[in-house]
Amino acid sequence: MQDKAASGTLAPEEPVLDIQHLTVHYVLEEETVEAVNDISIRLEKGRILGLVGETGAGKTSTALAALNLIPDPPGVIRSGSVKVCGRDMLRMSQQELEQIRGRDVSMIFQDPMTSLNPVFTVGEQIAESIRLHTDCTASEAMERAGDMLELVGIPRERAGEYPHQFSGGMKQRVVIAIALACSPKVLLADEPTTALDVTIQAQVLDMMIALKEKLDTAMIFITHDLGVVAEICDEVAVMYAGRVIERGTLDDVFNHTKHPYTEGLFNSLPDIQDRTAALRPIPGLMPDPTRLPKGCAFAPRCPYASPACIETVQTERAFSETHTVMCSAYEDPAFHIRREEV
Amino acid sequence: MADNILEVRDLKKYFKTPRGQLHAVDGVSFSIQRGQTLGIVGESGCGKSTTGRCVLRLIEPTSGQVLFDGEDLLSLSSREMRRRRCDLQIIFQDPFSSLDPRNTVMQTIAEGVRMRGKYKTRAQVEGRVLELMETVGLAERLVNSYPHELDGGRRQRIGIARALAVEPKLIVCDEPVSALDVSIQAQILNLLKDLQRQLGLTYIFITHDLAVVNHISDEIMVMYLGQVVEKAPSEELFRAPSHPYTKALLSAIPIPKVGGERKRRILLKGEVSSPIEPGDECRFAKRCAYAGQVCREGCPGLRELSAGHVAACHKLGADGEMVP
Numbered sequence: 001m002q003d004k005a006a007s008g009t010l011a012p013e014e015p016v017l018d019i020q021h022l023t024v025h026y027v028l029e030e031e032t033v034e035a036v037n038d039i040s041i042r043l044e045k046g047r048i049l050g051l052v053g054e055t056g057a058g059k060t061s062t063a064l065a066a067l068n069l070i071p072d073p074p075g076v077i078r079s080g081s082v083k084v085c086g087r088d089m090l091r092m093s094q095q096e097l098e099q100i101r102g103r104d105v106s107m108i109f110q111d112p113m114t115s116l117n118p119v120f121t122v123g124e125q126i127a128e129s130i131r132l133h134t135d136c137t138a139s140e141a142m143e144r145a146g147d148m149l150e151l152v153g154i155p156r157e158r159a160g161e162y163p164h165q166f167s168g169g170m171k172q173r174v175v176i177a178i179a180l181a182c183s184p185k186v187l188l189a190d191e192p193t194t195a196l197d198v199t200i201q202a203q204v205l206d207m208m209i210a211l212k213e214k215l216d217t218a219m220i221f222i223t224h225d226l227g228v229v230a231e232i233c234d235e236v237a238v239m240y241a242g243r244v245i246e247r248g249t250l251d252d253v254f255n256h257t258k259h260p261y262t263e264g265l266f267n268s269l270p271d272i273q274d275r276t277a278a279l280r281p282i283p284g285l286m287p288d289p290t291r292l293p294k295g296c297a298f299a300p301r302c303p304y305a306s307p308a309c310i311e312t313v314q315t316e317r318a319f320s321e322t323h324t325v326m327c328s329a330y331e332d333p334a335f336h337i338r339r340e341e342v
Numbered sequence: 343m344a345d346n347i348l349e350v351r352d353l354k355k356y357f358k359t360p361r362g363q364l365h366a367v368d369g370v371s372f373s374i375q376r377g378q379t380l381g382i383v384g385e386s387g388c389g390k391s392t393t394g395r396c397v398l399r400l401i402e403p404t405s406g407q408v409l410f411d412g413e414d415l416l417s418l419s420s421r422e423m424r425r426r427r428c429d430l431q432i433i434f435q436d437p438f439s440s441l442d443p444r445n446t447v448m449q450t451i452a453e454g455v456r457m458r459g460k461y462k463t464r465a466q467v468e469g470r471v472l473e474l475m476e477t478v479g480l481a482e483r484l485v486n487s488y489p490h491e492l493d494g495g496r497r498q499r500i501g502i503a504r505a506l507a508v509e510p511k512l513i514v515c516d517e518p519v520s521a522l523d524v525s526i527q528a529q530i531l532n533l534l535k536d537l538q539r540q541l542g543l544t545y546i547f548i549t550h551d552l553a554v555v556n557h558i559s560d561e562i563m564v565m566y567l568g569q570v571v572e573k574a575p576s577e578e579l580f581r582a583p584s585h586p587y588t589k590a591l592l593s594a595i596p597i598p599k600v601g602g603e604r605k606r607r608i609l610l611k612g613e614v615s616s617p618i619e620p621g622d623e624c625r626f627a628k629r630c631a632y633a634g635q636v637c638r639e640g641c642p643g644l645r646e647l648s649a650g651h652v653a654a655c656h657k658l659g660a661d662g663e664m665v666p
Contacts, residue, residue: 054523167613168386197385197550199610202594206609224523227553227596254600268528269598270557275576279557281528285493 014086016185016218017043017066017105022080024061024070031290035061037242039080043186046216050229052265053239056286059222062239063188065090066220067107068097085185103133106179110191112171116163122149122174123159129181148177151214153207169200176208183215190222205232226269230254235322238262241287241297248323258325261298263339296328304329304337347376347512347544348397353406355392362619366392367403368568374512374561379538379545381559381576383552383591387614389568390548394514397546398430399423410512428458431505435517437497441489447500448485451475454507474503479533495526502533512544519554531558552595556580561650564588567617567625570644574651584653584662587626624656632657632664 024036036058043049051059064070066082068089082089084105089097109115117125126145130136136144146156152173163171172192179187192208193201209232212219221233229236230250237247238259246259257263264282271277284301287293293300299309306329314326329335355367367389374380382390395401397408399415408415410430418426434440441450451471461467472482478499489497498518505513515534519527535558537543549555555562556576563573564585572585583589590608610629624642627633636656644652647662659665 054525169613198552198594199385199590200613201596202607203609205596206607225596226598230598230600231596250600254598265524266598268524270528270531270553272553272556272580272595272597275556275580279528279532281532282525285495285526 015042015044015083016085017041017220018081018083019062019066020081020083022062022065022082023078024058024065025076025078026074027076028074028290033289034292035242035289036065037292039239039242039244041220041237041244043218043220045185045218046212047235048212048219048221048233050233050236051220051222051239052224052226052229052236054224054286056241056289057239058242059239060190061242063107063190063220063222066188067101067105068092069107099133102129102179102184103182104184105186105188106182106184107188108172108175108179108190108192110194112168112175112195115175116171118163121160121162122166122177126159126174126178126181129178133182144181145177148181149174151180151211152177153203169196169204172196172204173207176204176211180211180215180217184217187217187219188222189219191224192221193228194223194225201228208232226254226265238265241289241292243297243326245298245326246324248320252320252323256319256323257337257339258319258323258330259327260302260304260329260337263337264301266339296326304335344373345376346373347411348546349373349407349409350393350397351407351409353393353396353408354404355389355396355401356404359618364618365568365620366617367396368620370406370565370568370570372563372570372573374544374546376511376544377538377542378560379547379558381547381549381555381562382565383549383555383562384565385550385591385614387567387617388565389617390565391516393565394432394516394546394548398427398432398514400432428508429511430514431508431510431512432514432516433498433501433505433518435520437494437501437521438489440501441497443489446486446488447475447480450489450500451503451507454504458508460509470507471503474506477506477537478503479529493526494522495529498522498530499533502530502537506537506541510543512546514546514548516548517550518547520549520551527554534558552592564591567614567620569625569641570652570654571626572651572653573644574653578648578651582651582662584647584651584658585626585655586630586632586657586664588653632666 019039019041022036022039026033026035039062053059065077070077077090084100123142123145126148127141130141130144146159149156149159154170154173193204196204223229233250235249236253237244240261246253246262253262267280268282270279282301287297295310295312296314299305309328312328314328316324316326317330318324351371353367353370357364357366370393382393384390392401396403403416448471451474452467455461455467455470461470475482480496480499519530522530538545547555547558559576562576562579564571566587572588583592590610593608612629615628622641624637627637642654642656644654646652657665
């Protein structure tokens with residue numbers, strides 16, 4: 001079996017996904033939603049990056065832009081580049097995009113109930129993805145679809161069944177099988193376990209870790225659940241109002257938290273090991289993405305904010321090779337947040 | 343003698359389906375002390391929401407008793423029940439679909455205030471609405487806003503104010519924070535706890551989020567396929583879970599901590615079986631690592647392990663350890 005087109009070749013240290021200065025806006029009649037503002041993300045082979053943030057932080061827009069799937073209109077990619085295996089997704093023809101999507105980079109959506117076609121069997125849907133990207137006969141594709149089903153823990157005999165015959169967790173496995181059918185280098189997973197019950201979520205997460213180890217796929221794992229991040233990711237990027245405000249390894253972000261917003265997120269979570277600990281929510285609400293403050297977007301809710309934070313845009317500051325934070329409070333060398341280092 | 347505000351006895355709700363009876367709630371019994379919070383947890387389809395709704399008779403139970411302050415709610419006529427509902431309220435999961443889009447905040451809350459009948463004149467009612475808005479932390483300027491103008495957290499506050507308007511004694515909270523972001527979720531959980539302290543409310547707190555239920559509940563009841571499999575004081579349940587399902591459920595919670603010792607996860611085999619005509623075997627047996635002959639022969643009943651801690655499992659020894 002041979003791929004129809006050679007996929008991009010890579011030097012070993014080059015990232016499989018390299019997003020630089022990406023800005024995505026949604027231009028509406030009366031206002032402009034500034035969803036993603038100058039984001040840069042690098043992802044190396046076989047690594048899992050957790051993209052964390054609340055509703056409206058710009059997580060999904062970032063992932064859609066990485067596939068050049070932003071609905072246009074109203075979406076506009078204002079600037080930036082998205083290199084998958086060295087080739088820029090944003091400067092490709094439709095035909096090139098169709099080749100690369102599903103082969104080098106795939107996406108899994110949150111809701112497994114709506115991302116499958118109800119009138120085709122799951123086997124046909126997996127085989128379709130394989131036939132699009134490889135030269136193989138229909139029966140070979142079905143054979144491989146069966147292999148993929150087994151890989152995600154579904155007996156291959158069920159290839160002839162329709163999506164409605166599967167439970168939610170099983171459907172999400174099918175969606176994962178489709179996404180991984182051509183062994184992509186990069187997988188974008190948008191809240192893949194959010195719609196599942198915890199015991200099923202545990203099964204799916206375990207399976208995803210095993211698959212990553214087997215296929216060496218790099219993943220961006222979008223979630224709002226810091227617990228899931230701790231279970232599955234190698235690195236974390238925390239988003240707020242369209243910017244990555246803190247990034248680093250799991251240890252950097254969880255045990256040496258620097259950004260006040262990240263601290264606020266941790267303080268808002270009930271501690272399952274200490275039920276009497278008080279919740280300290282972040283006061284106020286996310287800023288309106290059509291009217292972002294001109295300085296730091298978190299400043300209005302930030303307990304440490306100074307007048308300078310409200311006026312000036314923060315710049316990225318590196319604490320170590322892996323750990324960077326966007327917060328101007330660190331201009332003052334004595335500044336530290338209250339969360340204790342573990 | 344414990345001061346139980348609510349006692350539910352052998353509650354059953356069966357739905358008719360073309361393939362037979364669906365046992366949504368199958369013989370659930372529990373009681374709650376006044377001023378306490380009972381958490382009901384379980385996964386999709388375990389019957390936790392149906393149980394909550396049956397208590398309020400929003401769904402008519404098939405059989406059983408619901409004793410509220412000693413009076414069986416199921417024996418009341420629909421008119422009497424309507425009056426009684428001032429004592430029992432519900433807060434729904436989705437603040438987007440549970441508010442009438444054509445009513446302002448004032449109209450939504452005022453409806454409940456009038457229902458109680460304590461405030462007669464328009465000025466009194468409006469004064470009370472403003473008081474309630476302050477209680478739940480809604481700014482007065484929002485009084486004429488419509489739900490679509492507000493975010494999820496504020497909408498959930500309206501839902502809470504509406505429930506409080508009739509001055510209830512017991513509130514069923516059906517996944518009240520599941521649709522909210524964590525920072526807003528924490529604001530609402532703190533509000534619910536404050537209100538309980540101030541007003542002496544009793545809560546039934548239904549959720550699938552175990553960290554949340556642990557934080558807010560005094561006692562926790564774990565349900566599986568329409569039945570109670572374990573019930574214990576929260577601390578006890580998390581410290582010493584006994585039923586194999588509870589153990590697996592607790593071990594599956596992702597913990598937002600890095601480093602230190604990671605707990606071992608118990609992965610369950612397969613998925614929840616069908617609640618239609620479930621038959622007379624332990625409903626968890628197919629997924630249970632300990633299941634034996636006895637589990638396939640009969641459904642286990644709840645047994646007391648220690649004061650206030652009950653579990654339903656054939657394989658559970660007297661000392662709380664599993665018998666192979």
